[in-house]
Amino acid sequence: MFVLHIALQGCLRGDDVVYGLTADTGGHIRYLLDLVAASAQDRDVTRIVVATRRFTGPLGAAYAVPEERLSDKATLVRLASASPGYRVKEEMHAEVACFADNLVAWIAAQDCAPDLIHAHYADAATVAALVEDRLGIPFVFTAHSLGQVKAMMLGASPVRPDLARRIATEEDALARAHLVIASSRDEAEVQYAGYDTYDPGRVRVLPPGSDLARFAAARPHPRVDAAIDRFLHDPAKPTILALARPVARKNLAALVRAYGESAALRARANLVIVAGTREDIDALDGDMAETMRDLLVLIDRYDLYGRVAYPKTHRPEDVPAIYAYARDRGGVFVNPALNEPFGLTLLEASAAGLPLVATDSGGPNDIVETCGNGLLVDPRAPGAIAAACLRILGDPALYARCVAGGARAAATYDWDRHAARYHGLLRDLLAPRPVAPPTRQLLVCDIDNTLIGCEAALGIFRRWRSRQAGLAFGVATGRSFHSAMAVLEQQESPRPQVMITSVGSEIYHLDGNGVTYTVDLAWRQTISAGWDRAGVHDALCGLDGLVPQGPLEQRALKLSYFGDAAVARRVRDLLDEAGLPARVIHSHGRYLDVLPAAASKGTAVDHVRALYALPEHAVFVAGDSGNDIEMLRVRTQAIIVANYSDDLASNAALQHSYVARRTHARGIIEGVSHFRRMLAHVG
Template sequence: MHIVHLALQGCLRGSDIEYGITADTGGHIRYLLELVEASEQDPAIERITLVTRAFASEFSRVDYTCPVEVISPKITLVRLPTSSANYLPKEALWQELPSFIAAFEEWLASLPKPPDVLHAHYADAGEVAAEVSARHAIPFVFTAHSLGRCKLKCLATGQPGLDNSTQQSLQRRITFEERAIRDATLIIASSRDEAEVQYADYLHYDTGRIRVIPPGSHLDEFTGATSTPAIEAMMQPFLIDPNKPVLLAIARPVTRKNLAALVSAYGQSKALQQLANLVIVAGVREQIDALEPELADNLHELLTLIDDYNLYGHVAYPKHHSPEDIPALYAWARERGGIFINPAFNEPFGLTLLEASAAGLPLIATDSGGPCDIIEQCNNGVLINPRHHDDIIRQALDLLQNSERWQRMADNGQEAVKCYDWQRHTQCYHDLLARLIQPSPDPAQPKALLICDIDNTLTGSPEGIRAFNQWYEKQPALGFGVATGRSFHSALSILEQVGIPAPR
């Protein structure tokens, strides 16, 4: 199988990603690289190609114009030139899509045979994949990572009276997403919230073509991580008492991450300021005004809030960190009885939540998106409404003052995050791709139907499940289905968890 991943946004390379250097260089790039790294372990996968856009960069010493980068014997990164030679944020990429499609088709023509499947990441790649799929009959998979309608809702709530440019950009993105949702053979979502709530806002929503496959994460480096002198040095210029518990947030300073609400909540609570420090790791920077406008505007807002609330000595906002510092940052917070906080308006999944849990931190996280699934499954934190400062304050104070509850959630998280592994993810992913490429012939019409409830009928007895599965394998003429009050994806999830075969 040859898989081609399309990802136009951000600064993509095979290693040493410059996370946070642009607004579009974030978790989706890590997700993609870890996905292909796990995929190549499967002998059925012969070749993986990452296709992105080439551009000249004034903000980095890395050469993002290099046409081919060999990442491993199976994985190659291809950069294709477009009309503009410069880096462009996602809002401006639409102008480059015709020239990117032309370059991509030229590259396709150079291959000995077409790839088996295209996998598009984000809306602009979804538009490319939909167009190329229509022209060349190559099936494509779509992963949105985050959806425009969801962002539009968040921004409209947080910033009434959006400017015309932002509205036009989001409407264009939503148009691309609508086409990708309509034409994709398979849509992969990270959480049930994404599959059942966020996608449901779209005209071409079809729950049967969406599958929820939670991302894996390489968590070994976070489990048992310890603090380092580098972290102590990083915090020393900021904090009067660096040994106090810490509220830790790690996120790019984009509007959707809602970091200003965290600073405002902390600034409004003298009790929180007495109990804990606040540490915000918001990407890397040299000069704020040299960053993209969205990043610069949000960082200026954070600094203004820190000044307005006079939080100097209580808040740290370091300019630089390396990927190797992140496990040590979590460990530094854990050693002080701290909490990891994600106050985003919406979080499609939340890999940092898994990292923090693996390092032993309890969580406070937004009630919109992937954190709902993680905290429901792991019982390792609490959900908050990210627009309610009082909610953030109350939950933070409770966890800081209740050592038994803090420890229980920390312990739960370290155990439960073992469920999120790449091997499980890629096994499900590759099974779905194989069905797209070589669909199974329609089974014979069943002679009888067995329809079961799920909860405490199919579930509840491991011995009964084993007996049922052994019996069902010997019933080729039996159609098996479920009748349930659960949602489609909740039903699939619980059946998979307990080991019941998927219903016909």
């Protein structure tokens, strides 16, 4: 497989990347270079080329070199475009047509054309679309950051012309890309959702990896220590550390305000801000100069001299030592960005042994939820940032838990795992699809603790599923579509033909390419009738014992909370008294979901059964917990796996179910075999 990456923005080179050299030279370059390095390890990947702009000028002669070798398989190719000099992203649209022409000519000169193109940022997607129109090469798209998110952060109306153009380009990219790769659920489910061309079934969440070994082994360096200590009266105090480019969306000013306005935090710790590399503030690119001036004004306003360090420069190889500096002083790493698409620095700092205080907008949601390595805060609330820092610094047990959680990051955010999933998706997109046999039966099972939960059992299920001609396979889960797809692909589950997600309030069907999915709009329309989401929300607001789950768990057709069984009964009574039709589903003793009255896993399975024109006896369902009751209750061929919870086996409504002797996926196979034997006997 020959993969061509297109990346037009920033100062891209194979080594010695100077991050922060320009406003556009940031994390996306690190992501791309690490992805290429990981991809090159796959024997099925024969060639990788990264195509970028060639330009001359004061930023360095390296960016005018036509070709740079990255590894045995990978090459960086720099092609000319309309202008010879560096272009910031706001001006990049003027380079697209010429660059596309030159890229088509370059491809024509190769012994073989790329199998697939991966476009990074929307202008690169425009190039990829022009190439596809002329050469038929499909492309996937990674946005890295989005214009709509920036427009929301700026809050200006009307939207600036350059941002409006960028948003329109992103709309086209989302419409044209065969697959969109996101770094986090927030990106996939919130950030993209504001676009007219958003199609959730073509978006996959693939968290980037990170080379965390060098951060886990981070050690202090005297030169780095000296560069920081020279600012501070008491360098031995704990360190509040931030490391980010000085651009507005990184919101470093909020951290300075949080520190400056909290006497307790100033007494407890120093603040260290490592904000890119600069010789002269006036020479900084984009909004970086203004951002740095704002920081200096705030430092002066709060009279923070001797308490805040803001070194002018650092080398890429210094970063582990910077984390080690803060770790050895019992510090905390803070990312206060208004929105962070992913957050590689969070993983690095965490691997180095630092607890985190991170923005609740973007990828940090996934990182902190997965690793348990810090606290999330509203980045617009300086008081909340200060309080979170003080809470971690003042609670040794919490500090230790966050440090221990950081050790999980290396196993979870691994480039080899990322590359394996990424290549699997690319291969599936390119593979010819065989004609599927007619569907004669349908199996729908829950995911967590039913399909997955036992690696050996899932391996047996995978082999069993490959032999089931005519059996359509689906899942029904409380997870969102993107959360479900991520865990299924991480566990190497067979790809479902139908995805019933968000406790039955959404349905997705696998497309003919075998990779992407299409939303079932008919189901959405059916269950939306009579659903008053705002009314339900208002009726339940403030109910004692009912705690909303995180923003990502709230859907247009689902409200999710934490609460015990008594709270669930009060919720049902309250909604009945208010005359608000809704279905309340309680599971695992603490999860409480409120859905449209017509929505559930059970009614969703029946909708799919009707679409497949199958009789009742051709459908098998399997589950393990309370949120599976509606699905198990209405199907005659219901399977309860042996590791069930919520007292399912003794539930009066489920006495017709088959309770398997085996757990997890083995129990599913056992149950299907049981009902097939019964059908054969009756026949």
